[in-house]
Amino acid sequence: MAKQKPSLMHRTLTSTPVLGAVFAIANAYAQRGAPQAQIHIASLSQWWSRIFKKAFCVLVFVLMLDFITDESIATSTWIPADTILGAFPSILGFGIGVYALMFIMPSDFLTFLREKKSEGSPIGPEIVPVDMGYPLITYVLVMLIASICKVFPDTIWLKIASYWALFYGLAMTIELVSFLFLTSKMIQK
Structure with missing residues (x-):
């Protein structure tokens, strides 16, 4: 069977400097890590x-x-951008550290995920990188x-964007912690 080539739109979006990497990660996250991403x-x-649903709710x-x-x-007078720039580098560092630890997970866990996937579970080993990678790219x-927002502090729509960014980043942190919690519960079993 011949290997499928990415569509022109997919190739264009993923080859765009910087934003292409963000798109590739978000697209894979949207597809739950499926190879088609x-x-x-x-x-x-x-x-x-x-x-989009989470972004809209925030x-x-x-x-x-x-x-x-x-x-x-x-x-x-509160500036969410200051809070973000004070806290999120540490959250990003923590997330990257945990992401690195996921690479040294016991192969038994990944085998367990593969077996569960073959039994019909919606969660397989392909979800691990996207459920970790998307929150990390979100922090960036x-x-x-x-x-x-710090460059243009008096722009109202940027003020709203900074509020949104803070709370969306926190929502992604909750999602990341939830993923880690559920993964640790699976490992314990």
Whole structure:
């Protein structure tokens, strides 16, 4: 059987400097690590269920915060970009360390995941790199947004973006910790 080539759109997106790597990781995450992620762009429903839905919920959360607080995001003296740039490098470092540890996991665990996958489980060994990689790339993007917000501190939509970035990054941290917790429970079994 001949090996399929990536579509032109997929090749174009993944070959774009810097953003291509972000797209490749997000696309693989949207497809739960399926091998097709290397040649096909995930469907809109996959992107929605794995990425856009969370991003949208965080945006709604930020807008609700703005609505229920006395001080508007526009006039707030708190700068989420400072919090992001103070905390997220450490969170990223922790995540990279844990990601590296995942590479030295016992082969028995990966064999266990393969066996469960063959029994019909939706989780297989292909999910490990994407469920670790996507939050890590998210932390980098969150710090990028915070850095841009520091350059243009009085731009209202960037202020909203920094609030969103902070809470989206925290949501991804919860997702990463949840993944690690569930993985450790599987290892214990």
